[in-house]
Amino acid sequence: MARLRIAACQIDTHVGDLDGNVERVLDAYRAATEAGADLAAFPELALTGYPPDDLLLKPGFVTANLEALHEVAAATGDCVAVIGFVDLDRDLHNAAAVCAGGEVRGVYRKCELPNYAVFDELRYFGRGRQPETLYSVRGVPVGVSICEDAWSPTGPIADQADSGAEVVININASPYAEGKPARRERMLATRAADASAALVYVNQVGAQDELVFDGGSMAFDADGTLLARSPQMVEDLLVVDIDIGPVYRKRLLDPRGRPVDEQLPVLEVSSTPVTGGDPPAHADGPIAHIAPVMAPDDEVWEALVLGTRGYVEKNGFSDVVIGLSGGIDSSIVAVLAVDAIGPDRVHTVAMPSRYSSDHSLSDAEKLAANLGVDHRTIPIEPAHAAMLEMLAPSFAGLDPDLTEENVQSRIRGQVLMALSNKMGWLVLSTGNKSEAAVGYATLYGDTVGGYALIRDVLKTRVFALGRRRNERAGHDLIPDAVLTKPPSAELRPDQRDDETLPPYEELDPILHAYIELDHTASEIIAAGHDAEVVRRVTLLVDRAEYKRRQSPPGPRVTGKAFGKDRRLPITNGFRG
Incomplete structure (x- = not known):
């Protein structure tokens, strides 16, 4: 059985600090190489930081990002690097460069662009076409995808698996919200099992204005079993050995049937292939570490x-x-x-x-x-x-x-x-x-x-x-x-x-329903809350919108925070 060693480089990038981000990427790449990694994966838009927002409207910024990519690519050797950057081809694309041997060997463009909650990717990026190629890393066909691509059960990962991908790399800048890490893990395990392909998810860590990125990078085998997980809230180099076994039997028995679409070409980016008859590569590999989940x-x-x-x-x-x-x-x-x-x-x-x-x-x-x-x-x-x-x-x-x-x-x-x-x-x-x-x-x-x-x-x-x-x-x-x-x-x-407001034990559930769940006052009343209190509270929330527009930003930790996550008009006559 072949074995591929992959390093998930969970780093803290800084929006707009291109030189600093290059240094952070290269430091992690060197550490991954020293650990014997065959492939090192970095977060989404690692070179620009995420989200770059209207910096993307500055042509000079986009050009500088491309120069940063070539600086990183020139420093790569046998270890393949998958690096998030902004690609330019008539339109801008949220992209991943596949680099090895001192050059960019291929580019993947994100297909599924989120445009909800705190995300505005359709404001800036064009959609990538469906995956155009797989990458051969030491003889193992590898697919590359970016963040939201993994959330679609019929998206790029399914297409890559249909063409024989044994491993899929998914690079991310996935912001934190309470309860989201567990939802991510369930989704990724399902995606790996559905594709019958090992899945390595690398996430950004750190903070950018209102957004907190919690890391928690993970690796799953082709059955969806969790192999390794990085700790949350800290930088980490997660090195994991992926056993590459033949999965065609499982795919042949899949009740969804054989893939009938045209197969993707495979581009060799790393030589010295490992075959099933060879002894396992990196026999003295790291013991997979599964960091505990926080309370x-x-x-x-x-x-x-x-x-x-x-x-x-x-x-x-x-x-x-x-x-x-x-x-x-x-x-x-x-x-x-x-x-x-x-x-x-x-x-x-x-x-x-x-x-x-x-x-x-x-x-x-x-x-x-x-x-x-x-x-x-x-x-x-x-x-x-x-x-x-x-x-x-x-x-x-x-x-x-x-x-x-x-x-x-x-x-x-x-x-x-x-x-x-x-x-x-x-x-x-x-x-x-x-x-x-x-x-x-x-x-x-x-x-x-x-x-x-x-x-x-x-x-x-x-x-x-x-x-x-x-x-x-x-x-x-x-x-x-x-x-x-x-x-x-x-x-x-x-x-x-409590002389001015309802007791917080009564107030907070109403606020949770009205702000985070987007329920109307009528719906909250129908759920059993006091009608007079609900009407008063929701009116206070609506009338205070102008204050919140003038207040400082703060870290987002719930499913819907004030700020870029919740955009209601100040002048608003709807009372629900």
């Missing part, structure tokens, strides 16, 4: 950490600053930031007002001490009093209301932005998805910042993540009082969130 709360936490680290590092920020109120949201953001970039680069600021409770200040100080971060206190009362005095003539005869509360939040925003401007620190905003959904946030106040870490995390999940992080720490890293006291903005005496 759901741990997976979301690490995705948030990865998203934060990627945004901070790739945008060149040295440090971050957080307004630390002593509440659960800002506490979670502070811990995430420390996990992402370390305590020496995290600064927290308590900004008490006349309504701040003593326990809020002490909880913030205790958390900062537990984390070992720089913490300072800047009271906002002088600015608050001055603002009220300045506005008093215009507000004469009017009762205090939300206006005076928002003044405090905007002062805090000004303090954080002043520190950011003076020190060069990135402000991390602390609003969660529940608050962003219903507009329970002050525009130009607690919405200020460059990155919103928990923007896609509902409030009930924020509490769950905090409890789980303490479990992992083995002690109350986040003070217990922070996890147990009633949420409050503390902008008026004895204020509590």
Whole structure:
């Protein structure tokens, strides 16, 4: 039985950093070669980073990407490299180059272009025709496909298998969403078994603006059995030996019948063929490693950490600053930031007002001490009093209301932005998805910042993540009082969130249905939720769209996040 050694190069690319991406690819290629790989596969659009978006409208960028490809190809030897890049032939194509012996030996163009959720590939790319060739790697016919091509049961992988592909390489930039890794694995196992071909899936890892790429590269045999899996959220070189046995018998017995289409030609890109009579290649090969799957709360936490680290590092920020109120949201953001970039680069600021409770200040100080971060206190009362005095003539005869509360939040925003401007620190905003959904946030106040870490995390999940992080720490890293006291903005005496909003245990399921599942208000009511509450909540969500358009981006961890994933009109008369 022949054996092919394949390296899935799970690397973190940087959109637009062509020189850096070339270096990352070549470093991984050298490591794969040293591991004895016959073929090294890299993520989708590895040379440009994913997604390049409107950089693709710049001809100079496309040309530079082609130059980067030839630089990488020139460095290849006997180990075949499959590398994602942007191809140009009258139209642009999301493509994979098959390189060996110092040159590009073939190009595959993506056929299935996603144009849903966060994907806009039809905006930029033309569809590739169905696969035009297979590639012979040490005598083994290999098919190449790209990301979405694998999700279609009748797509390119089926065509390649019909023409005799024994192995299919699928390169990806597949963004993370909670629950998606398990769905991917089930789909890929099915695709391998249906094709009766081994399948090697390599995914990007890292973060790009709102998107988090979780890695989790995998290899399956021709029966769909998982052979190896990379860990999530970290770079990895997954080296796996694929046994190549004759599968024609299984294909002959397939109830779907023999393929009748014209067979694809096979292009030899790597010589020294391995035949069934030869001893197994790489007899001392690596033991296939199947990385464990993370628990759901741990997976979301690490995705948030990865998203934060990627945004901070790739945008060149040295440090971050957080307004630390002593509440659960800002506490979670502070811990995430420390996990992402370390305590020496995290600064927290308590900004008490006349309504701040003593326990809020002490909880913030205790958390900062537990984390070992720089913490300072800047009271906002002088600015608050001055603002009220300045506005008093215009507000004469009017009762205090939300206006005076928002003044405090905007002062805090000004303090954080002043520190950011003076020190060069990135402000991390602390609003969660529940608050962003219903507009329970002050525009130009607690919405200020460059990155919103928990923007896609509902409030009930924020509490769950905090409890789980303490479990992992083995002690109350986040003070217990922070996890147990009633949420409050503390902008008026004895204020509590549940005086203004439904309890989060009631609110969050409605938000999940309305935002992430796209149910109408009528459908949510029909599912058993209180009609008056549903109508009020969905109206608040619709009316807050203008605020979200002006808020900072944050990592996407659910099936539908605010931002490029959810594009509803601000001016909207539909109430459902």
